[in-house]
Amino acid sequence: MNWPTSVTIKEVGPRDGLQNEKVFISTEDKIAWINQLSGSGLKNIEITSFVNPKWIPALSDAVAVAAGITRVPGVTYTALVPNRQGLERALEANIDTVAVFMSASETHNRKNINKSIEDTFPILKKVVEEAQSAGKSSRGYVSTVFGCPYEGIVDIEKVISVSETLFEMGIGELSLGDTIGVANPKQVQEVLEALLKRFPANKFALHFHDTHGIALANILVSLDMGITIFDASLGGLGGCPYAPGASGNVATEDFLYMLNSMGINTGVNQEKLLSASRFIQDKVGRPLPSHSLQVCSLTG
Amino acid sequence: MNWPTSVTIKEVGPRDGLQNEKVFISTEDKIAWINQLSGSGLKNIEITSFVNPKWIPALSDAVAVAAGITRVPGVTYTALVPNRQGLERALEANIDTVAVFMSASETHNRKNINKSIEDTFPILKKVVEEAQSAGKSSRGYVSTVFGCPYEGIVDIEKVISVSETLFEMGIGELSLGDTIGVANPKQVQEVLEALLKRFPANKFALHFHDTHGIALANILVSLDMGITIFDASLGGLGGCPYAPGASGNVATEDFLYMLNSMGINTGVNQEKLLSASRFIQDKVGRPLPSHSLQVCSLTG
Numbered sequence: 190m191n192w193p194t195s196v197t198i199k200e201v202g203p204r205d206g207l208q209n210e211k212v213f214i215s216t217e218d219k220i221a222w223i224n225q226l227s228g229s230g231l232k233n234i235e236i237t238s239f240v241n242p243k244w245i246p247a248l249s250d251a252v253a254v255a256a257g258i259t260r261v262p263g264v265t266y267t268a269l270v271p272n273r274q275g276l277e278r279a280l281e282a283n284i285d286t287v288a289v290f291m292s293a294s295e296t297h298n299r300k301n302i303n304k305s306i307e308d309t310f311p312i313l314k315k316v317v318e319e320a321q322s323a324g325k326s327s328r329g330y331v332s333t334v335f336g337c338p339y340e341g342i343v344d345i346e347k348v349i350s351v352s353e354t355l356f357e358m359g360i361g362e363l364s365l366g367d368t369i370g371v372a373n374p375k376q377v378q379e380v381l382e383a384l385l386k387r388f389p390a391n392k393f394a395l396h397f398h399d400t401h402g403i404a405l406a407n408i409l410v411s412l413d414m415g416i417t418i419f420d421a422s423l424g425g426l427g428g429c430p431y432a433p434g435a436s437g438n439v440a441t442e443d444f445l446y447m448l449n450s451m452g453i454n455t456g457v458n459q460e461k462l463l464s465a466s467r468f469i470q471d472k473v474g475r476p477l478p479s480h481s482l483q484v485c486s487l488t489g
Numbered sequence: 490m491n492w493p494t495s496v497t498i499k500e501v502g503p504r505d506g507l508q509n510e511k512v513f514i515s516t517e518d519k520i521a522w523i524n525q526l527s528g529s530g531l532k533n534i535e536i537t538s539f540v541n542p543k544w545i546p547a548l549s550d551a552v553a554v555a556a557g558i559t560r561v562p563g564v565t566y567t568a569l570v571p572n573r574q575g576l577e578r579a580l581e582a583n584i585d586t587v588a589v590f591m592s593a594s595e596t597h598n599r600k601n602i603n604k605s606i607e608d609t610f611p612i613l614k615k616v617v618e619e620a621q622s623a624g625k626s627s628r629g630y631v632s633t634v635f636g637c638p639y640e641g642i643v644d645i646e647k648v649i650s651v652s653e654t655l656f657e658m659g660i661g662e663l664s665l666g667d668t669i670g671v672a673n674p675k676q677v678q679e680v681l682e683a684l685l686k687r688f689p690a691n692k693f694a695l696h697f698h699d700t701h702g703i704a705l706a707n708i709l710v711s712l713d714m715g716i717t718i719f720d721a722s723l724g725g726l727g728g729c730p731y732a733p734g735a736s737g738n739v740a741t742e743d744f745l746y747m748l749n750s751m752g753i754n755t756g757v758n759q760e761k762l763l764s765a766s767r768f769i770q771d772k773v774g775r776p777l778p779s780h781s782l783q784v785c786s787l788t789g
Binding site: 452 | 490492671673675678699700703705706709710713736743746747750751752779780784
């Protein structure tokens with residue numbers, strides 16, 4: 190197997206991790222946590238969502254969070270943006286990268302954003318174009334790439350076609366989501382083989398949920414296929430409200446442990462990251478799925 | 490990456506999984522559980538340990554367990570045997586395969602079995618020879634192959650040398666243990682590359698603990714290297730009394746989920762296995778680390 194020498198970790202905990210938490214994390218705590226994350230060496234942090242607060246009350250303080258954090262030079266602050274109204278707020282909040290989202294499967298797309306895939310494209314296009322005019326970069330999430338809770342396995346051709354349309358809009362990077370955590374290493378290899386015939390590897394990030402504990406195995410195959418950008422969520426926080434049974438993202442600290450032990454560079458300080466993980470675990474008030482958080486101290 | 494078409498899962502939960510549990514699982518419950526395991530299609534089950542009960546009180550009922558279970562034709566029942574006294578009891582209990590054990594690192598070997606590596610060999614040799622005379626097969630565990638809690642990284646040459654001596658004794662199969670769960674995929678690839686230059690792949694099983702959540706990624710590399718036998722423990726039960734911080738084995742049901750989703754045959758029924766996992770979780774009385782056990786039911 191082939192490993193890269195360095196990997197980019199995109200921390201999505203403050204958005205994907207917190208969005209379904211029943212406990213509302215105070216704005217002050219969110220700000221403190223995000224500052225800990227940027228202090229750990231993470232260069233990409235998705236800090237909040239400008240989806241209507243009615244739908245995601247856990248992140249209703251998006252503007253205050255974006256205004257309150259210390260902006261560290263060299264760190265890219267991303268936020269989820271569903272439409273032009275959301276973009277307006279995101280631009281006021283001076284977000285660096287605008288993340289739009291849709292699904293590769295029709296049913297999940299309809300349940301999640303109440304529109305067909307075809308009707309979603311023009312909305313995202315507007316957001317991406319206006320973000321670009323405002324000098325902001327964009328990123329696209331494609332959900333249910335490896336399986337849909339309503340439709341099962343998703344046709345690779347569908348993923349290719351959605352990716353193509355999104356790239357044509359000018360989206361810089363696509364994050365391929367295993368939204369419900371059902372991907373397996375063989376499938377990851379097959380899907381990436383098909384996509385990488387059409388698009389360069391550096392245009393993709395992989396976004397695995399760890400429902401069955403296979404996220405790191407899936408990441409390993411992705412690394413072998415040339416992918417070097419991965420989303421992760423501190424503590425393994427996260428889930429999906431429209432994907433029953435989905436559990437959290439791969440835990441950033443477990444992923445970092447694996448990369449460090451393999452000699453792959455990330456620029457992230459493990460101790461600072463673990464400290465930030467303990468902070469948010471304390472605020473959320475339950476043991477998080479992260480393995481590294483639960484390890485007793487080792488002798489020697 | 491290359492995947493095999495079938496894999497053998499060796500269930501070590503009743504021994505490695507239970508040996509450190511603080512709750513004593515009643516003999517009746519152990520028997521019921523082992524019968525559920527053999528009913529799930531698992532063909533190899535390590536049912537107990539004939540180590541002095543003073544050291545492992547959780548398995549002090551070894552003889553009663555071995556006598557009480559229903560022997561399913563085609564299933565191999567293994568037990569851990571430290572020495573000739575243990576072997577005597579194991580033979581009386583009509584165990585199919587005798588598993589001996591030692592460490593690749595000197596300090597762990599001394600802490601675990603109170604002898605140097607050199608002094609351990611003749612003891613194991615006696616056990617293996619007498620087991621063979623009694624018509625029993627043998628299996629060897631080599632602990633701390635990928636790291637020792639006292640010595641850190643273990644020299645590959647040491648692992649090769651211990652393996653060589655154990656094979657020369659006539660041991661049929663060696664299980665290479667990541668006792669404290671510190672192996673990483675790059676290291677697994679390197680260690681296996683070195684070993685497989687000397688010995689055929691089918692002489693090895695891999696035995697990963699999931700301290701950092703990387704066990705399945707390590708298994709994935711092992712599969713790619715030609716290994717097809719793996720130890721696992723239902724629910725992710727387990728640990729090591731002489732390896733501080735070590736957590737349980739890779740959870741059998743998560744491993745099975747990965748293999749099933751990749752189309753790799755095991756002959757094990759997932760529903761029956763999950764039911765056996767819920768049974769032992771209930772008896773142990775705490776949520777086990779297994780991901781599959783904690784997944785809510787998925788729609789569609």
